[in-house]
Amino acid sequence: MGDSRRKPLRVEPASETGAAGGLGAVVSSLRFGAGGMGPVRSLRTLSQINQEGGFDCPGCAWPDPESRSAAEFCENGVKHVSHEATRRRVDPAFFARHAVPALLEQADQWLEAQGRISQPVIKRAGSDHYQALSWEEAFARIARVLNGLDSPDQAIFYTSGRTSNEAAFLYQLFVRSFGTNNLPDCSNMCHESSSTGLSRVIGVGKGTVSLADFDRADLILLLGQNPGSNHPRMLTTLQAAVRRGCRVVSINPLKELGLVRFAHPKDPLAVLGRSTSIADRFLQVRVGGDLALLKGLMKEVLQLEARRPGKVLDWDFIREKTEGFADLQAQLEALSWEEIESQSGVCRAEIREVAELYARAESVIACWAMGLTQHRFGVANVQDVVNLLLLRGQIGRPGAGVCPVRGHSNVQGDRTMGIWERPTPAFLDRLGREFDFEPPTEHGLDTVGAIEAMRDGRARVFFSLGGNFAVATPDTATTQEALRRCELTVQVSTVLNRSHLVTGAEAIILPCLGRTERDDQEGGRQFVTVENSMSVVHRSTGHLPPASEHLKSEPAIVAGLARAVLGESSRIPWEGFAKDYDRIRDRIARVIPGFDDMNERVRRDGGFVLPSGARSRDFETETGRARFTVNPLPRIELEPGQLLMMTIRSHDQFNTTIYSQDDRYRGIHGDRRVVLLHSDEMEERGLTDGSAVDLTSHFEGQTRTVRGFRVVRYEIPCGCAATYFPEANVLVPVESFAEGSRTPAFKSVVISIAPSGGASAS
Numbered sequence: 001m002g003d004s005r006r007k008p009l010r011v012e013p014a015s016e017t018g019a020a021g022g023l024g025a026v027v028s029s030l031r032f033g034a035g036g037m038g039p040v041r042s043l044r045t046l047s048q049i050n051q052e053g054g055f056d057c058p059g060c061a062w063p064d065p066e067s068r069s070a071a072e073f074c075e076n077g078v079k080h081v082s083h084e085a086t087r088r089r090v091d092p093a094f095f096a097r098h099a100v101p102a103l104l105e106q107a108d109q110w111l112e113a114q115g116r117i118s119q120p121v122i123k124r125a126g127s128d129h130y131q132a133l134s135w136e137e138a139f140a141r142i143a144r145v146l147n148g149l150d151s152p153d154q155a156i157f158y159t160s161g162r163t164s165n166e167a168a169f170l171y172q173l174f175v176r177s178f179g180t181n182n183l184p185d186c187s188n189m190c191h192e193s194s195s196t197g198l199s200r201v202i203g204v205g206k207g208t209v210s211l212a213d214f215d216r217a218d219l220i221l222l223l224g225q226n227p228g229s230n231h232p233r234m235l236t237t238l239q240a241a242v243r244r245g246c247r248v249v250s251i252n253p254l255k256e257l258g259l260v261r262f263a264h265p266k267d268p269l270a271v272l273g274r275s276t277s278i279a280d281r282f283l284q285v286r287v288g289g290d291l292a293l294l295k296g297l298m299k300e301v302l303q304l305e306a307r308r309p310g311k312v313l314d315w316d317f318i319r320e321k322t323e324g325f326a327d328l329q330a331q332l333e334a335l336s337w338e339e340i341e342s343q344s345g346v347c348r349a350e351i352r353e354v355a356e357l358y359a360r361a362e363s364v365i366a367c368w369a370m371g372l373t374q375h376r377f378g379v380a381n382v383q384d385v386v387n388l389l390l391l392r393g394q395i396g397r398p399g400a401g402v403c404p405v406r407g408h409s410n411v412q413g414d415r416t417m418g419i420w421e422r423p424t425p426a427f428l429d430r431l432g433r434e435f436d437f438e439p440p441t442e443h444g445l446d447t448v449g450a451i452e453a454m455r456d457g458r459a460r461v462f463f464s465l466g467g468n469f470a471v472a473t474p475d476t477a478t479t480q481e482a483l484r485r486c487e488l489t490v491q492v493s494t495v496l497n498r499s500h501l502v503t504g505a506e507a508i509i510l511p512c513l514g515r516t517e518r519d520d521q522e523g524g525r526q527f528v529t530v531e532n533s534m535s536v537v538h539r540s541t542g543h544l545p546p547a548s549e550h551l552k553s554e555p556a557i558v559a560g561l562a563r564a565v566l567g568e569s570s571r572i573p574w575e576g577f578a579k580d581y582d583r584i585r586d587r588i589a590r591v592i593p594g595f596d597d598m599n600e601r602v603r604r605d606g607g608f609v610l611p612s613g614a615r616s617r618d619f620e621t622e623t624g625r626a627r628f629t630v631n632p633l634p635r636i637e638l639e640p641g642q643l644l645m646m647t648i649r650s651h652d653q654f655n656t657t658i659y660s661q662d663d664r665y666r667g668i669h670g671d672r673r674v675v676l677l678h679s680d681e682m683e684e685r686g687l688t689d690g691s692a693v694d695l696t697s698h699f700e701g702q703t704r705t706v707r708g709f710r711v712v713r714y715e716i717p718c719g720c721a722a723t724y725f726p727e728a729n730v731l732v733p734v735e736s737f738a739e740g741s742r743t744p745a746f747k748s749v750v751i752s753i754a755p756s757g758g759a760s761a762s
């Protein structure tokens with residue numbers, strides 16, 4: 001990661017970056033696909049993405065349309081798939097050549113590009129090298145350490161969001177049979193604020209819309225989301241909506257290109273350069289200014305109602321299906337426009353325009369992602385979105401509702417399967433009855449809690465089913481130090497990453513099959529299932545030959561480990577589960593509501609939809625009503641010179657997997673260690689384009705610093721800054737998280753900036 005390898009930074013004006021999608025995307029995805037996999041293999045693989053009988057794209061959780069095109073994938077899906085289908089291998093010879101300390105010097109992008117891990121390996125205490133070991137030895141070793149702990153709660157079992165329903169169900173069953181609820185997952189860092197907020201106010205922690213609703217909505221709000229890069233297939237849905245007259249409003253500190261100009265890559269006209277503008281209104285909110293903005297919108301809506309009584313609010317719905325309206329009304333009336341405008345950074349006239357659009361629309365969908373959830377007030381953000389919709393009864397009817405757009409392709413399914421540190425008593429009861437044991441009832445550790453427990457020596461073993469914990473988490477220095485304190489760290493992975501190098505005294509890597517690969521077990525060829533962002537459960541079947549003969553599937557790894565740890569006395573038929581996943585699904589059907597006849601229903605084309613009361617206004621809250629909530633409007637207090645910084649994804653990464661140093665849609669090339677600033681903020685500090693700066697974050701008297709970032713002039717509100725995830729994670733304090741959901745506040749980091757080499761300002 002030394003500066004000698006650093007490429008020159010090049011920034012293009014946004015007007016020259018072309019349209020999102022279009023020819024640029026086709027060229028970029030084919031270049032990537034052919035590069036890693038070879039042209040024939042890549043065509044064969046790509047033709048199976050998101051098709052009936054094919055595999056679910058690991059890229060994101062956006063649903064597949066009923067009438068699928070032959071190419072139901074996007075530029076970024078191609079990158080994720082070819083990353084997995086690469087021909088390069090990380091084998092024991094690789095580890096013999098490269099000692100762990102030497103690998104630690106390499107950049108993340110280099111590590112991930114080394115290819116698929118081909119055999120189980122172990123780094124013994126005191127050794128600098130990983131060496132091969134058999135699966136039996138690996139399971140036995142892990143079992144010995146786990147069974148030697150003073151308490152099962154000294155072990156942590158993390159999950160990333162690509163794990164299938166079958167693997168996730170077995171995993172939580174194993175972990176609870178072992179005796180702990182320490183099941184943190186990437187969801188803790190992602191949509192936990194959505195799950196928490198939605199459960200409180202509408203009785204279910206998931207979205208309420210289906211893809212068909214997008215064909216009927218006449219207004220779609222996009223809050224804190226960049227679908228052009230992170231959910232490209234969603235642009236196709238939005239484009240179709242726009243073409244039939246639906247309005248789209250983007251609420252974001254950045255004017256993301258995908259929403260401004262979008263050319264469908266498979267649309268010939270688009271290749272010739274004609275593009276659709278998707279968002280026809282853009283509210284450039286300050287980072288963290290959404291609560292003020294949403295309250296401003298609601299205040300205007302109440303005014304419109306006062307002018308046209310009975311024409312704007314849905315009084316029948318409010319009376320019959322909700323509670324708490326009067327308190328919300330009182331809060332909104334008491335708020336001053338001065339406060340709303342200064343906190344949101346958006347003027348009243350612009351807020352009124354969008355409020356009028358909202359008041360006139362028949363059916364409204366609100367979509368959001370990390371721009372709302374990863375804040376100190378992430379849960380409140382989500383609850384205020386619901387408040388806005390409830391005013392006009394925009395939940396639980398066609399063309400309307402909430403749509404938290406999920407990240408990892410099965411992050412929603414993993415939670416449905418019981419990957420949760422705070423399981424409900426009802427769930428534990430059903431699980432215990434089905435498998436004849438007593439699951440632990442005490443709540444376990446979430447992601448932040450896991451870091452703290454390892455840091456403080458309360459946890460001694462860290463096991464990870466996928467993901468890249470050492471890099472994806474906040475407070476990189478603290479987290480990595482915490483991991484190093486463990487006795488044993490274990491990673492179930494496809495490709496090499498930094499979490500294999502930042503280890504406990506002993507470390508084991510268990511290499512697994514990926515989505516694209518054939519899964520042959522004693523009971524024949526297997527498929528797995530996943531649940532998308534809209535609660536559709538469907539099959540995913542890989543077809544490529546496995547990257548190595550030594551790989552095991554995730555369900556087989558969990559089953560093998562469970563037997564080794566729990567011993568012959570465990571009456572759960574682990575071996576049978578690994579042989580035939582239908583047997584796992586039969587149990588899921590008996591334990592988890594909504595999965596009856598899972599094996600039969602999931603074999604139907606398109607799978608099946610999980611039931612949800614909120615979709616039919618049957619709100620499963622304590623009172624059976626949807627709840628208006630009064631969320632206080634926090635003051636964002638910055639000292640002179642300080643900025644509020646968000647950490648965001650570039651176009652060319654999947655979370656911690658970095659494909660290149662470019663961010664094509666934002667016109668930034670060659671460097672990711674950059675900070676985006678408004679011209680006025682640069683001028684005030686005497687900074688010019690490309691100036692080298694140090695960034696220091698401030699939290700409860702603590703400071704954290706990264707050095708040598710370069711300044712990029714950008715259209716971002718004054719008082720704000722943006723950097724890339726994960727390069728800036730060092731600056732995010734582990735104790736800074738959302739109230740109520742404990743989601744790290746990755747998008748509200750208070751920083752100051754100083755020229756590199758100089759003294760830190762403020």
Ligand SMILES: Nc1nc2c(c(=O)[nH]1)N[C@H]1C(S)=C(S)[C@@H](COP(=O)(O)OP(=O)(O)OC[C@H]3O[C@@H](n4cnc5c(=O)[nH]c(N)nc54)[C@H](O)[C@@H]3O)O[C@H]1N2
Pocket residue numbers: 059060076190223224225226227229230231251252253254256285286287288289290369370371372406407408646647648649650651653654655656747
């Ligand atoms: N290609 C690709 N696809 C992905 C991923 C990937 O890394 N690469 N990651 C997957 C995962 S796990 C997830 S969770 C999703 C993430 O998808 P997104 O949530 O779209 O990802 P982020 O880059 O974190 O960006 C959030 C957006 O929120 C805006 N934002 C930041 N702060 C605020 C704020 O205070 N208010 C408002 N209104 N907006 C704000 C940013 O400008 C940015 O446009 O994508 C998934 N899909």
Ligand SMILES: Nc1nc2c(c(=O)[nH]1)N[C@H]1C(S)=C(S)[C@@H](COP(=O)(O)OP(=O)(O)OC[C@H]3O[C@@H](n4cnc5c(=O)[nH]c(N)nc54)[C@H](O)[C@@H]3O)O[C@H]1N2
Pocket residue numbers: 112159160161162163186187189190191370374407408465466467468469472473474492493494495496497512513514515554647648649654655656657724725726728729732746
């Ligand atoms: N600053 C900042 N930090 C953030 C965020 C942010 O916006 N800003 N976003 C947060 C969010 S939304 C999320 S979801 C987390 C993501 O956190 P994680 O899910 O932990 O991280 P990923 O980078 O998605 O994990 C990538 C690794 O998963 C492994 N992998 C890939 N496919 C498979 C598979 O099929 N099976 C197995 N077993 N392993 C596989 C590969 O080895 C790869 O290196 O990061 C969070 N961190």
Ligand SMILES: [Mo]
Pocket residue numbers: 186189190191406407408
């Ligand atoms: Mo995520």
